Amino acid sequence: MKHAMQTGIGCLLILATTIAIAGAQAPPPAATPPATSAIVRFLKAPGMDLTCYPARVLGAEGRWTFLLRGRGILEVETATLELGGTRNAAVRIAYPTPNAAVIDFRYGPQPPGQTAHLVLYGSSEKEVARFAIAVESWPEPPTARRQRGLVRLQLKRWTLLYPLHGLEMKDHSLLELAGDAQFLSVLQDLGIERVRKAIARYAEDDSLHWNETYQREDALGGDVLRTYLLLTDPERSEVAIKEIMLAFPQVEKAFVNADLNN
Numbered sequence: 001m002k003h004a005m006q007t008g009i010g011c012l013l014i015l016a017t018t019i020a021i022a023g024a025q026a027p028p029p030a031a032t033p034p035a036t037s038a039i040v041r042f043l044k045a046p047g048m049d050l051t052c053y054p055a056r057v058l059g060a061e062g063r064w065t066f067l068l069r070g071r072g073i074l075e076v077e078t079a080t081l082e083l084g085g086t087r088n089a090a091v092r093i094a095y096p097t098p099n100a101a102v103i104d105f106r107y108g109p110q111p112p113g114q115t116a117h118l119v120l121y122g123s124s125e126k127e128v129a130r131f132a133i134a135v136e137s138w139p140e141p142p143t144a145r146r147q148r149g150l151v152r153l154q155l156k157r158w159t160l161l162y163p164l165h166g167l168e169m170k171d172h173s174l175l176e177l178a179g180d181a182q183f184l185s186v187l188q189d190l191g192i193e194r195v196r197k198a199i200a201r202y203a204e205d206d207s208l209h210w211n212e213t214y215q216r217e218d219a220l221g222g223d224v225l226r227t228y229l230l231l232t233d234p235e236r237s238e239v240a241i242k243e244i245m246l247a248f249p250q251v252e253k254a255f256v257n258a259d260l261n262n
Contacts (some may be wrong), residue, residue, distance in 0.1 A: 030117060030130040045129040048072040052118060054243035056134040057083070059110035063144075065240040067120060067190055068101045068130035072129065075122045081105045083116040083135065100189030104236060112137035140239050140256055147232035147257035151241045154253040155226050157204055159183050162197045162228070171196035171231055183250040190244065191233070198227040226252075 031043040031052065040055040050072030068076065073095070081088045084107070092104040103118075110116075116133040135196040171194045174187055187195070204225045232241050232258050242254040 030132045032132040036248075040134070041243075043131045043133075045070075045072060045131070048129065049074075050076075050120075050129055052131045053247045055131075056115055056136050056239070056243065057110075058140065058237075058239050058243075059112050059114075059135045059137055061140075061237055061239055062107060062109055063237045063240075064105050064107070065244070066103045067103075067244050068103065068120075069099055069100070069189055073099065073101050075128045076120045077102055077123060078121045078125070079103050079106060080119050081116055081133075082119060083107050084110045084114065094191055096191035097185075097189050099185075102189075102191050110135050115241050141258040145259055146238055147259045148205040149232050150257045151230045151232055151238050151245065152198070152224055152255040152257050153230060153245060153251055155183075155228060156250050156252055157222065159224065159226075159250045160195065160228060162195075162200065164203065165200050167201060169192075169196065170200065171229075180250055181185045183248065186245075186248055186250075187230070190241070192230050194231040196231065198229060199225055200248070223252075229257075 029046050031045050042051055042053045043055045044051050049070040051069050053067040053069070055152045064081070076093075078094065086107070088105050088107045090103050091106055094102045096102060106110075112135055114135045116135050118131040118133055119127060120129040122128040159180045160183070163172060163176065173194055174184060174192065175197060177184065202225055204222055230241065230245070232238065240254045242256055245251045245254045
């Protein structure tokens with residue numbers, strides 16, 4: 001009886017030790033979206049200050065960009081996107097600010113309904129974070145029929161204080177703009193350098209304006225006058241940038257511009 005008890009205790013100790021070792025060697029848990037019908041726009045890494053934008057990928061896009069923000073970015077050196085049974089290495093990692101990294105991937109067209117994993121590695125290829133990314137399908141202008149390097153935003157009132165000017169199409173650097181400091185820091189973290197107001201001769205309020213060309217009064221809604229164009233890197237997915245921007249409360253709507261000349 002005594003021998004049996006000693007043997008049982010020994011087995012429990014071995015089992016406990018094995019579990020402890022396995023737990024020490026296990027990779028960090030993946031950040032997963034909550035069970036909800038609403039679109040999840042971002043994910044937070046468990047146990048560290050690191051947020052990933054966006055939380056989904058357009059399967060047919062073939063290229064994608066993720067924005068990572070937080071102090072945990074200091075640990076990130078490389079990344080892969082596990083998608084459709086393939087580990088896609090990042091084609092580029094940029095650090096626009098000390099608080100952010102922008103990671104670009106290329107991948108083959110994927111069917112919706114699966115889960116990809118964005119995996120971040122630190123020194124000695126140690127896995128530091130993992131995000132479960134939904135692969136989905138939704139309508140967007142195809143790459144060949146887009147205005148490349150442009151993402152259109154409808155912002156909340158006075159998010160940007162943009163210098164007004166005449167009829168010419170003119171963009172401004174972030175250094176020339178004022179407004180919501182938190183939103184400006186998002187643009188900096190994303191590596192956006194220039195912004196253009198769609199109608200830059202009028203302020204953002206609903207208003208009537210005299211049209212000299214047609215000799216009439218035009219009623220312009222505030223939603224139109226709060227429309228801005230982000231000038232983005234044309235090598236990046238405009239859809240991915242649009243999805244990132246939709247995660248922030250200052251953005252009411254976001255669009256990829258279709259090229260009507262094609």
